Each structure stands twice: as C-alpha cells, then as structure tokens.
Amino acid sequence: MPKVVHLGPANSPGGIATVIRNLVKNTPDGWDAGIISTHSPKSIFYLVASWISSRKELIRQIKKREIDIAHIHVTHSLSWWRKMSLLRICRKFEIPTVIHIHSGKFDEFCSGFPGRSVKRNLAFPNTVTVVLEKRWKEKLREWIPIDSWVVNNFSEKIANREMHRVGGQINLLLMSRDSSGKGHEFAIEILSGLQKMGVEARLKMTGLSNIGNSIGKTDGIEALGWVTEEEKRELIEESDFLLMPSEYEGSSMTVIESIVCGLPCIVSPASKETLGIESMTLEIGNSEAWCKKIIDCKDSEVYDGLVRELKKQSKRFSVEETKRKWGSIYSSLVYSDDRN
Numbered sequence: 453m454p455k456v457v458h459l460g461p462a463n464s465p466g467g468i469a470t471v472i473r474n475l476v477k478n479t480p481d482g483w484d485a486g487i488i489s490t491h492s493p494k495s496i497f498y499l500v501a502s503w504i505s506s507r508k509e510l511i512r513q514i515k516k517r518e519i520d521i522a523h524i525h526v527t528h529s530l531s532w533w534r535k536m537s538l539l540r541i542c543r544k545f546e547i548p549t550v551i552h553i554h555s556g557k558f559d560e561f562c563s564g565f566p567g568r569s570v571k572r573n574l575a576f577p578n579t580v581t582v583v584l585e586k587r588w589k590e591k592l593r594e595w596i597p598i599d600s601w602v603v604n605n606f607s608e609k610i611a612n613r614e615m616h617r618v619g620g621q622i623n624l625l626l627m628s629r630d631s632s633g634k635g636h637e638f639a640i641e642i643l644s645g646l647q648k649m650g651v652e653a654r655l656k657m658t659g660l661s662n663i664g665n666s667i668g669k670t671d672g673i674e675a676l677g678w679v680t681e682e683e684k685r686e687l688i689e690e691s692d693f694l695l696m697p698s699e700y701e702g703s704s705m706t707v708i709e710s711i712v713c714g715l716p717c718i719v720s721p722a723s724k725e726t727l728g729i730e731s732m733t734l735e736i737g738n739s740e741a742w743c744k745k746i747i748d749c750k751d752s753e754v755y756d757g758l759v760r761e762l763k764k765q766s767k768r769f770s771v772e773e774t775k776r777k778w779g780s781i782y783s784s785l786v787y788s789d790d791r792n
Contacts, residue, residue, distance in 0.1 A: 454786055455484040455518060456550075459506060459538055460525030461491035465678045466629055467705035468525055468554050471605055475523075478606075478771050480779030488513070490534065503534050510538055514545045521785055523550040527702075528561035536573055548578040548785035556700035556722065559591045570595045580781055584703035585725045601781055605703050606774040610681075611688040611713045613759075618692045618750045622646065622653040625691035625715075627684070627706040628698065630659040635697030635720070641739040642695065642746070643672060649743060655695075656687060688713050693746055697736050698722050712766045716758040718745055728765045732758070 456479070462472045472487060479485040490506040492498035513519050522542045526535040535551075542549045551574060555561065562570050574581045574596055581600040583589050589602055624643060628634040636657055643655040654672040661677030679687065688694075694710045696719040701707075707726045710717050717727055724733045732749075734741050749755055767773075 453482065453484045454520040454782070455486060456521040456523050456782055457486045457488055457510075457513065457519045458523045458525065459488045459490050459510065459535070460552075461493075462487045462489045464489075464491045464493045467605075467702075468527070470705045471554070472525060474606060474608075475778070478775050480775050480782060483779070483782060486513075486518075490538070503537075507537060507541065510541055511545075514541070514547060519547055521548050521550065521782055523552060525552045525554060527553075527555035528557050528566075531555075532561065532566060532570070536569065539573060539579075543576060543578075546578070548580075550580050550582060550781060550785070552582045553588070553592075553596075554584065554702045556698075556702040558588070558702075562592065562595045567595050574600075578785060580785060582781065587725050588702075601777070603777045603781070604769055604774060605705055605708050606769045606771055607705065607709045607712045608771060609712050610709055611685045611715075613689055613714045616689065616692075616714075618752070618755055620652060622651060622746060622750060623690060623692045624653060624655045624695055624746075625687055625693070626655065626657045626659075626695045626697075627679075627687065628657075628659050628696070628704075630661075633699040634659065635695070635699070635736065636660055638697045638736060638739065639695050640673065642697075642742045645739050645743040646746065647672070649747070651743075651747060653746075656691070658684075658687075684709075688715050691715060692750065693718055695742070696720065696723050697742070699736065701726070708769050711762050712769055714759045714762050714766075716749060716755065716762065718742060718749075728768070729758075729761055 458472050460472050461468050476485045488506050488509050492502040524535050524538055526532055539549055581596045582603050583600055586602055589600055626639045639655060643653055646653040656674045658676050658679050660675040694715050694717040696704060696707055698720055701722040703726050704723050707717055707723050718732050719727050720736045721733060
C-alpha cells in the first residue's frame with residue numbers, strides 16, 4: 453500500500469494541526485499515512501531542533517523506502533523557507549510532493565521578493581500545489597501553477613447541538629490564536645456594545661490567556677488560552693454565536709467546525725467564502741452592526757433558519773468528498789500525470 457507522509461506542525465496548537473490529524477484519520481482508500489512533525493511552539497531553540505530533526509527523519513524514511521508522497525503543509529514567512537529545505541530533499545530523491553498552502557497572508561508574502569522562490573519551486577515536475585479556497589487560486593495566480601488544486605478543509609461533526617436553544621443570556625465565542633489580526637479586541641467591543649444596549653451577554657475567547665488592560669470596564673469575558681479538543685467541543689455546544697472578526701484567514705477550521713456542528717457564525721470578509729452566507733458577513737470596525745446582527749438573529753425563527761442554512765453549507769466540507777479529491781491528487785502523482 454503506498455504511503456503519504458505529512459510534514460507540518462502536527463504537534464502544535466492551531467488549525468493546521470487539526471487539518472493534519474483529519475487527513476491522517478481520513479486517508480483515501482488504498483493509502484497509508486504518517487506524520488513528521490516540523491514545528492515546536494516552545495521556543496526558537498526547540499523550533500530549530502524540530503526542523504533539523506524533521507530533515508533527518510525525512511531522509512531516513514526516504515532511504516528506507518517508507519515514503520511514496522511527501523505532503524508538505526506550509527504557511528508564509530519562515531515556514532516557507534523551512535519547508536523548502538524539505539522540498540529540496542524530496543526533489544533530490546525524486547519523491548513526489550504536495551505543497552499545501554494554508555496561510556491567510558500568502559498573497560502578501562508573494563508580493564515581495566519571496567514570490568520568485570514560490571513561483572520557481574512550485575513549477576518543478578512531480579510537485580502539486582493545493583490551496584484551500586477558490587479565492588486563493590485567483591489571488592495567487594501570478595505565482596502558483598495554473599493546474600493547482602482547490603481542496604476545502606473538512607470536519608466531522610465534533611459537537612451535538614440538536615437541543616440547543618438561545619436563552620436570556622447570549623453566549624458568544626471567539627476561537628483563534630493570540631494575534632493582533634484575529635479580532636479579540638473587536639469581539640470585546642461587540643460584547644461591550646451589547647451590554648450598553650441592555651442585552652445580557654458573555655464572551656469566551658481562546659488564544660488569549662490574559663486579557664490585561666484591553667477589556668476596560670467590560671465584564672463577562674473569559675480568556676481561556678489554548679483549549680483541549682474536549683473543551684472545544686463543550687464551547688461549541690454551549691455557545692449561541694461564533695464571532696470571527698479576523699483580518700485574514702486561509703480557511704478557518706473554527707468556522708468550518710462550527711458550520712458542520714450547526715453553530716451560527718458572524719464573520720469578517722476574510723471568511724466570507726468559507727461561511728457561504730452573505731448576510732452573516734460583516735465588515736470589521738463597525739461593532740454596532742455586529743451587535744444588531746446578533747440581536748436580530750437571536751430570534752428563534754431567524755436562529756432556526758440559520759441552523760438549517762448551515763446544514764446545507766456543511767455539505768461542502770464532507771469527509772467523503774475531500775477524501776475523493778485527495779485520492780485523485782495522490783494517484784495523479786504516483787500513477788499518472790493526470791492533473792484534473
């Protein structure tokens with residue numbers, strides 16, 4: 453049975469690790485899968501050590517003929533340069549390679565001098581490029597091959613919300629890493645605005661473990677840091693709305709998991725294609741509009757309608773459809789030159 457090995461931050465918090473776990477768990481029929489972790493969140497020392505270790509392990513497995521395809525998960529900045537060293541190893545030993553781009557800033561990265569490296573490295577034979585959504589194929593058309601694939605991230609239903617009803621208190625959720633572009637402070641503005649309108653509301657946020665002075669006098673906030681899979685399941689089950697007011701996203705696993713589980717989402721334009729519901733996509737900066745949207749959507753009829761629409765949207769993220777696409781990609785590298 454041929455084997456695909458995933459190279460990426462499999463042991464680090466975040467959406468890419470979730471994607472890797474999902475892909476390994478749902479490997480296409482007729483394929484085996486493995487993982488080589490390339491990242492450590494502890495410190496720069498551990499990060500470099502993990503990168504060196506991943507190079508050695510990749511070479512070891514190649515020499516033992518334990519790899520038929522290398523599936524490399526990449527973002528921008530240093531991630532790109534580290535992963536290119538792995539790509540060069542694969543090229544040296546003639547190992548077919550998938551370059552799977554996850555970054556929500558990859559177009560910005562390519563617009564500088566790294567764009568030449570991207571264009572050159574993705575053009576080599578036996579290399580397939582995969583992006584997460586149609587918008588990325590358009591945004592990156594100057595640098596990625598014309599026959600690049602678009603494959604959605606996917607998710608199984610990880611929480612049961614069938615009996616969920618919005619009560620007197622509105623429970624808001626933001627799940628993201630701690631980054632200035634992910635909208636934590638804007639979510640706090642939304643909560644404060646609701647409270648000033650006389651709405652009882654609470655906000656739980658992941659990524660941040662210390663909210664410091666950013667909350668002002670706003671009450672009802674919990675900063676949870678990184679959460680376990682079980683804690684994430686509980687958060688999705690108990691929340692009324694997911695807020696995703698981020699400036700950039702590749703294709704948010706948080707939004708996808710919420711869609712599949714039936715948790716209504718209000719998102720910024722960065723997640724417009726992911727969510728697929730235009731009325732629930734709002735510009736960043738106008739917190740009052742987000743507050744009004746939440747108040748309008750907590751009406752039981754409107755809320756139930758949103759849940760039904762999410763069920764329709766969830767078909768785009770089905771496990772079986774994604775497995776089929778990955779099976780086609782892997783087969784195109786190993787068995788033919790087909791690039792459908």
